[in-house]
Amino acid sequence: MKILYYDCFCGISGDMNLAALIDLGVPKEYLMEELSKINLNTEYEIKIERSAKLGITGTRVDVILNDKSYHKIHVSEQASHGDNHKHAHEHSHEHSNHNNDEEQHQDENNDSKEGHVHNHEHHHRSLKDIEKIINSSGLNDGVKKLSLDMFMKVAEAEAKVHGKTLYEVHFHEVGAIDSIVDMVGAAICLDFLKADKIMASPVQVGGGFVKCAHGLMPVPAPATIEILKNIPVKFGIVPFETTTPTGAAILAVNVGVFTENMNFSVEKIGYGIGHRDLEIPNVLRIYLGSEDRNNEREEQYILETNIDDMNPELYGHIEEKLFAQGALDVFRTAISMKKGRTATKLSVLVNGKQEKNVLEVIFKETTSIGIRKYKVEKMMLKRDFVEIKTKYGNVTVKNAYYQGEKVKYKPEYEDCKRIANEKNIPIDRVYKEVYKMMEVNDFDK
Numbered sequence: 001m002k003i004l005y006y007d008c009f010c011g012i013s014g015d016m017n018l019a020a021l022i023d024l025g026v027p028k029e030y031l032m033e034e035l036s037k038i039n040l041n042t043e044y045e046i047k048i049e050r051s052a053k054l055g056i057t058g059t060r061v062d063v064i065l066n067d068k069s070y071h072k073i074h075v076s077e078q079a080s081h082g083d084n085h086k087h088a089h090e091h092s093h094e095h096s097n098h099n100n101d102e103e104q105h106q107d108e109n110n111d112s113k114e115g116h117v118h119n120h121e122h123h124h125r126s127l128k129d130i131e132k133i134i135n136s137s138g139l140n141d142g143v144k145k146l147s148l149d150m151f152m153k154v155a156e157a158e159a160k161v162h163g164k165t166l167y168e169v170h171f172h173e174v175g176a177i178d179s180i181v182d183m184v185g186a187a188i189c190l191d192f193l194k195a196d197k198i199m200a201s202p203v204q205v206g207g208g209f210v211k212c213a214h215g216l217m218p219v220p221a222p223a224t225i226e227i228l229k230n231i232p233v234k235f236g237i238v239p240f241e242t243t244t245p246t247g248a249a250i251l252a253v254n255v256g257v258f259t260e261n262m263n264f265s266v267e268k269i270g271y272g273i274g275h276r277d278l279e280i281p282n283v284l285r286i287y288l289g290s291e292d293r294n295n296e297r298e299e300q301y302i303l304e305t306n307i308d309d310m311n312p313e314l315y316g317h318i319e320e321k322l323f324a325q326g327a328l329d330v331f332r333t334a335i336s337m338k339k340g341r342t343a344t345k346l347s348v349l350v351n352g353k354q355e356k357n358v359l360e361v362i363f364k365e366t367t368s369i370g371i372r373k374y375k376v377e378k379m380m381l382k383r384d385f386v387e388i389k390t391k392y393g394n395v396t397v398k399n400a401y402y403q404g405e406k407v408k409y410k411p412e413y414e415d416c417k418r419i420a421n422e423k424n425i426p427i428d429r430v431y432k433e434v435y436k437m438m439e440v441n442d443f444d445k
C-alpha cells in the first residue's frame with residue numbers, strides 16, 4: 001500500500017507543498033503541461049529550483065506574475081541556491097511578528113507570502129470565478145474535483161470567519177494566480193502520485209501576527225484555524241505564520257489520518273523549501289512509503305455513548321446512517337448502568353476523517369448528550385478477494401493471510417443472501433456449496 005506522509009513540523013503552505021511533491025518525483029514537465037490546461041488570461045512564470053534551509057536541500061517554487069495579459073506559462077529552472085529572488089515587489093500581504101514589526105520586503109530572509117513572489121495582481125476572485133476557471137479547463141475530472149474541494153474548504157472557512165455566504169466570499173490572497181497554481185498544482189501532483197493513503201503529523205501553525213489583505217491577523221490566521229478544526233495542531237514553535245489557509249486546505253481535503261505513529265517503511269523523502277529564514281528549518285517534509293502488508297496496523301478511534309432513554313426501534317435506522325457517514329464498524333452492548341438502569345452502549349469505530357460526520361449523526365439522531373472517544377490500534381490481516389463459481393451462481397470469497405500464508409477464508413454474506421433469495425434455498429446450502437467449490441478448485445490452500 002502506497003503511503004504519503006506529511007511531516008508538518010514547520011507547517012505547510014501551498015508553495016512548500018508543491019515544492020515537496022516535485023522533490024518527491026512529480027516531473028516538472030508533467031506539472032507544467034497540466035497547469036497549461038487552465039486558462040488564467042495572465043502571463044506567469046513558475047520558477048522551480050534547488051534551494052536550502054539550515055543545511056537541508058530540497059526544491060523551492062516561486063510563481064512570478066507578469067503584468068502583461070498573455071496566457072503563456074514559462075518554467076525556469078535554476079540549479080543554484082538562489083539568494084536573490086527580487087523578481088517582483090510584494091504589495092499586499094506582509095508578515096510581521098510581535099518581536100519585529102518592521103516592514104518586510106520580498107527576499108530570501110523575509111518573504112511576504114510563504115513561497116511566492118507576486119506582482120501587482122488585484123483580482124479578488126469569488127468561488128464562482130474559481131469554479132468557472134477550473135470547470136472550463138482541460139484538467140481531468142479527478143483533478144478538477146480535488147481542486148474545487150480545496151477551494152470550497154477555504155471558501156467555507158472565509159464565509160464562517162467573515163459572516164458571509166459561500167458565494168459572497170471574495171478570496172483575497174487565495175484567489176490570486178499563485179494560489180490557484182498552488183491548489184490546482186497540489187491536485188495534479190497528488191493525482192499523479194496516486195497514493196493509497198495520505199497521512200500527516202500534527203500541524204505546526206506558528207505564532208505572532210501576520211499582515212494580510214484584511215490587516216493584521218493573529219496566527220494562526222482565522223481562516224487557517226477554521227480549516228484545521230478537528231485536526232491536531234501545534235502552536236508557537238516560531239513567532240511567524242508557518243501554516244497558511246491554502247496549506248491547511250490541502251491537508252484537510254486530502255489527509256485521511258493525522259498521527260505521529262508512522263507505521264510504514266519510508267522509501268523516498270521530499271523537501272519543499274520555504275522562503276523565510278527561521279530558527280528551525282523552514283521546510284515541509286513529505287515521505288513516500290509503503291505499509292507492511294503482512295501486518296497492517298491502523299490508528300482508529302472508538303466513539304462511544306451509553307443510552308438508556310431511546311426507543312430501541314431507532315437503532316437500525318441510526319446504524320444505517322452511521323455506516324453511510326463512513327463508520328468502519330457499529331456495535332451495541334447491553335449494559336447495566338447506575339440506579340439499576342438497563343441501557344445500550346453504542347460503539348462506533350472511525351478513522352480521523354469520518355469522526356466529525358459520525359459525531360453529528362450520534363448527536364442529532366440519538367438521545368445522547370455526551371460521547372467518549374478513545375484511540376485504538378487495529379491490526380489487520382492482509383486480505384484479497386476471489387470470485388468462486390458455484391452451481392447457484394458466483395460468490396465472492398475473502399481470503400486472509402498471516403505472514404504470507406492463507407489462514408482463513410469466508411464467503412461474502414451479501415452474495416450468499418442474494419443467491420439464497422433468488423433460488424429460494426436455505427442460505428446455509430449456498431455456504432456449503434461455496435466451501436465445496438473452494439476445496440475442489442484447491443482455493444482453500
Ligand SMILES: O=C([S-])c1cc(C(=O)S)c[n+]([C@@H]2O[C@H](COP(=O)(O)O)[C@@H](O)[C@H]2O)c1
Pocket residue numbers: 013014093113114154158161170171172173174175179210211212213214217221222223224241244245246247
Ligand atoms: O485569501 C484569503 S481567503 C485569506 C484569508 C485569511 C483569513 O484568515 S480570514 C488569511 N489570509 C492570509 O493570506 C496569506 C496568504 O495565504 P495563502 O493561503 O494564499 O498562502 C496568509 O498570510 C494568510 O494568513 C488569506
Ligand code: NI
Pocket residue numbers: 158161162214223
Ligand atoms: Ni479572510
